[in-house]
Amino acid sequence: MNTNDLKPNIYGLQQDVLNLLGNVSKLMGDVKETLSGDNSGEKYGDYQQDIDNAVVNVKELELRMAVVAPMKAGKSTIINAIVGDDLLPSRNAAMTTIPTEIILKKELTQPILILSEHIRKVFKGCYIALKEKIQKLKIEKTLEEKTGQYPHLRELIEEIYNLTENELPNFLDSEKIEGKENIGKALTSLNDIIRLVSILDPNFDPIQKLREVPRIETGFCQISENGNQSEQFGNLVIIDTPGPNEAGENLKLSYVVENQLEKSSVVLIVLDFTQLNNKAAEDVKRQVKPIIDLRGKENLYVLVNKVDQRRDGDMTPNIVKQFVFNDLKLSESENTDKVxxxxxxxxxxxxxxxxxxxxxxxxxxxxxxxMPSSKTLAQEVFGMDWEEDLEEVTIKQLQKKANKLKEKSGFNIFLSQTISVLMENAAPKCLKSSLNIAYNHLISVRDEVKLRGSAIAQDEEKLRLEIEALEADLKRLELCRTKLQEVDKIKAKLEQQLNLILDDLKKDALVKIEMFYSEEEYNQADWREKGEKSIKNVVSWVAKQIGAKIDSEKKQTILEFETEQKAQQFIGNTIAFGKQRTESHLLNVRKKVQVIIENKRNELAKSVEEEAKPIIEKAKQRLKETFDVDLELRSPTFSSNQNLNLNYIKATSKTRNIDQGYDTVSYQQRHWWHWAWIVPKEYTKKVKKADKKVAYYTVSLEEITLQFNDSLETSIKSMNQEIAKYLDEDFKHRIDNYFEKLDAYLTNYRDDIKQAQKDQKLSLEEQTKLTDKLNSIIPQVNEKVEESQKLTEIINELIK
Structure with missing residues (x-):
């Protein structure tokens, strides 16, 4: 490879790295073959395997792009268009409730849905819980009341109701589901199950239990306009995320989606051109605000779909950009190239x-x-005469129409620019990591070969003394490792600091009954509808949403409702408020803890290097070699079980007797003094009516707050255990790994010198041949080292 001809774009750079890695792998194989007669050959085989693994990582680079639609804007159609098939199910009712990853792999001809054991376990639990709930509601004859506005769920309800004991749907039995139709049915079931749970049992929140999301691996359309396969580096990963308006009244999606959004290099916001107006602007701004708060606008792109419905007098492209900037606040300027x-x-x-x-x-x-797919295409390109024209046109002619239609759709520009951005964001780090592996192995080979070639010519006594010196260095390194107490000191300080933070968290996040009647708490809640100035507290707002009458001035701890449905709706909405408030505190503390540990680990890295590096430096000075190793300690991660998991809270059913008052009753009575008993006299009297027995339902705010605070305590304990585990195991393990690298460095050089002692016992002719082989390796390694350095410099410029 001529490094003066390096391709300037990221795709060319990726190919340059692949070419270099391939050459380095071949070189490692040659070195292994050359030195196959001694113990070092196996080591160079390991080096070659590391390089081959790096090649795979560069080739299969994942480019992650999340798609979010704050309105019903054709999100599924967009994803299906990228794939080239109707892979994702779509309907008029809100569809997506859980994120789904779609991984494009050019070698696949049939899509595969992957449901991990964890996902299947969570959904099996949903089916069991729903079956019990549906049976209960059918007995109470209230099922229709709860689900009447969701007709698309009726078939699922009957399916669950008719399941026999321990019976579950077939798609939950296997990890992989193949075929478009089977995948569509499975995805529809998964999303409908989540929505049905939110309707029938708002307290049961399966989304918060999910640590993984469904993955679909699929082929895609790769034919370019000239009929050739399009060049594709890496695997494009599209994340179909629930739109903010797809959540439903009781679904809490933000914390599930957040992880997927954070891992994505680009986030696409999909808008419907036909709905762009001032009313929609307010809804969109409110719904995408959490996304902007999380990701900012730098890598936010806007897709305005359905522009084929533009008519005279509608917004022009420039006005659309101005609308996105001025009204929606989704771009950084009205001249943006991200719309x-x-x-x-x-x-x-x-x-x-x-x-x-x-x-x-x-x-x-x-x-x-x-061709089956020709009909829908013909309808688009031929208009009202499509049936007649389709009978006349050839496949070749329709292919040209397809390419022209695709160009007019705006997809070519959108995809090429977006994928280029993905490559620019995701590729450099992957490429640099792979180059570092190659560079480090090349340096090791060069230094080891140079040392071994030089050592053959040294006298035996000098070799023996150097081996003894290196073994002494190894002992000093081990002693340093034993004496170094910084890990324990830092761990103790961290535990003390983090305990104080968790104590503060308990105080700040603790839920009290008064908070539900607080105007301040109501104003801070971002889940409510804006503009309701007359409402002063959470209880009033929730009551208004469900049409219940509650006197908030009395600040009762026990609230009464006419129906169970209103009571359960109140519980669900109140829990939504409390969960958002409490989990917001938990999230902030997690981020704060990560920053603290990041700072401490940097301090530790510096301390460890100050203690250990002098030993290495002395060895380097003796051997006149170079060596560099970085201390790598990864940040701790917190598992998803730190979300609040609340037990089921049920409204209490009660009855009371209501005084129905008195009725006036007429009666007759005969008297001797009234017509001598012949004609009865008319009288009236008050008779008490029977009391009416009325059912009502009560909700205890005290029980809800107790649930929250118990769950908060559990979450804090879980976080504490995660931190302690990290400090005890992972943190210490990384320190041990660092010392193992230093140990391996000195051990390799000692073993190389020992091998040189064996080499000295070869005949003079054999020594000469071996020396020539070793010397021939060095120029090849130097050439690859230089190429690696130049590529790394280019990548560093991209990362800046």
Whole structure:
């Protein structure tokens, strides 16, 4: 490779790195073959395997792009258009409730849905809980009341109701589900289950239990306009995330989606061109605010879909950009190049036909009507005469129409620019990491070969003394490791500091009954609808949403409701407020803890290096070699079980007798003095009515607060255990790993010198041949080291 001809773009740079890694792997294989007669050959085989693994990482680089739609804007159609097939189910009702990863792999011809054991376990629990709930509601004859506005869930309800004991749907039995139809059914079931749980049992929150998300691996349309396979580096990963308006009243999605958004290099916000108006602007701003707070606007891109419905007098492209900037606040300027106008429907029809063509070995001179995907494409490109025109056109001619339609859809520009950004964000770190592996192994080979070649010519006594010196260095290194108490000191300080933070968390996040009646707490809640100035507290707001009458001035701890549905709705909404408030505190503390540990680990790295590096430096001075090793300690991660898990809270059913007052009753009575008993006299009297027995339902705010605070205590204990585990195990393990690297450095050189002692026992002719082999390796290694350094410099410029 000529390093003067390095390609300037990220795709070319990736290919340059792949070429270098391939050459380095071959060189390691040659070194292994050359030195196969001694003990060092196996070591160089390990080096070669490391390089080959790095090649795979660079080739299979994941480019993560999250797609979010704050309105019903054709999100599924956009993802299906990228794939080239109707992979994701879509309908008028809100569909997505859990994030789903779609991984594009060019070698696949059939999609595969992967549901891990953890995911299947969570959903099995959902089915069991729902079956019990549905049976209970059917007995109480209140099921229709709860689910009447969700007709698409009726079939699922009957399916769950009719399951026999211990019976579960077949798709939960296997980790992999193949085929588009089977995947569509499984995804629809998963999303509908989450939505049904939120309706029937708001307190049961399976989303918070999920640590992983479903993954779909699928092929995609790779045919470019000239009919060739498009160049593709890495695997594009699309994350289909629930839109803020798809959550439903009782779904708490923000903490589930947050992790996926943080891992994505680009976030796409999808808008519907036909709905862009001032009313929509307020809704969109409110719904995407958490995304902007989390990710900022730097890597936020806006897709305006359905622009094929633009008519005279509608917004022009420039006005759309101004609207996105001024009204939606989604871009950093009105001249942004991060707003794309597209027609997902047109792109889908084009790519579906092209993917169909890609997967078939077919003569393009045949009539296009023989291909199933030709009908929808013909409808788009031929208009009202599509049926007649389709009978006349060939596959080749329709392919040209498909490419032209795809270009007009805006998808080509959108995809090329977005994927370029993904590559620019994700690729440099991966490329640099792979180059570091290659560089370190090249340096090791060069230094070891140089030392061994030089040592052959030294006298035996000098070699013996150097081996003894290196073994003494190893002992000093081990002694340093034993004496070094910094880990324990830092751990003790950290535990003390973190305990204080967790104590403060308990005080700040503790839920009290008064908070539900606090105007300040209500104003801080961002889940409520804005603009309700008359409402002063959380209880009033929740009561208004469900049409219940509650006197907030009395600040009762026991609230009464006319129906169980209103009572359970109140519980669900009140829990939503409390969970958001408490989990917000937990999230802030997690981030604070990570910053503290990050700072402490840097202090530890400095301390360890100050103690250990002098030993290495002395050895380097003796051997006149170079060596460098970085201390790597990763940040601690907190498992998802630190989210609040609340037990089921149920409204209490009670009855009371209501005084119905008195009725006036007429009666007759005969008297001797009234017509001599012949004609009865009329009288009236008050008779008490029977008391009416009325059912009502009560909710205890005291029980809800107790649940929150118990759950908070559990979450804090879990966080404390995670931190302690990290400090006890992971933190210490990384220190041990650092010393093992230093140990390996000195041990390698000692072993090289010992091998040189064996080399001296070879005949003079054999020594000469070996020396020539060793000397021939060094120039090749130097060339690859230089290439690696130049590529690293380029990548460093990209990362800045």
């Amino acid at each position: 794309f106008e597209i027609s997902a429907r047109k792109a889908f029809c084009a790519n579906r036909f092209l993917l169909d063509l890609q997967n078939q070995d077919i003569d393009t001179k045949q009539k296009a009507s023989i």
